[in-house]
Amino acid sequence: MSGLKNKIVVLTGASRGIGAAAAREMAPDGPHFILCARTPEACADTKSAVEELGATAECHGFDVSDAAAAKAFVDGVVAAHGRIDVLINNAGMNVVGPVDEVTPDRFQAVLMGNVMGPYNLISAVLPSMLEHDSGSIINITSARAFMPDRFYAAYCASKAALLSMTQCLHFDLAETGVKIFALSPGFTQTDMVAEIYASPAFRAQALSPNQGQKPERPAKMLAWLAREAPADLAGKHCEIQFNDLTLRAGLEDF
16 A cells, blocks of 8 residues: 555544644545544544645544444444545553552553554454455554553553554464554653653653654654555564664654
């Protein structure tokens, strides 16, 4: 797959941060975006922005961790548009804190959002993609899968699971025309990061949030993966650093 003209692109977590930046980056290609957040109203600004840049778009609201809601959403998109060309699982969540503060329910909520959310959508979208023998799935993972740290048990565990799941699904899909990618954006200045740094205990342990990259950098990589779907990167851990991958994607001017 190369180019996004008239492609049906489902993007979760589209209301802000990397998701909104990626939508703006891809918009001049002329795709049709299915922008998703917990409420459709949350994506209104992103919709306006991408339409001004040459894309068409619609907004949907549902909880990705709800398997029934995810399937109903995908079934509706396929019924309306005939297919889904690109699924970008960008929605995610985090809780930080020591084990005596992060309750089992809160820990489970992170796993449901960051692991089961993507899986729910992948499970729902695959029948259509396999029928067309075409499609790209991009899961937003994290280098935190390999970087355990204080306060990060829920997030690190969820991203490690998501990365491993992505790599396993690559083997499941190896004999098909569907490709799946794992993209780790790196430390990025987003609203979620700002919320994490609101904790004085965490702020004392971590980097300053102003040391992170702006969302437009990982957005450019994400857009490149969506446009090109490079076969040699399917099933790999694509981590944004200053390396050959970022050179291929044209990121080095950021």
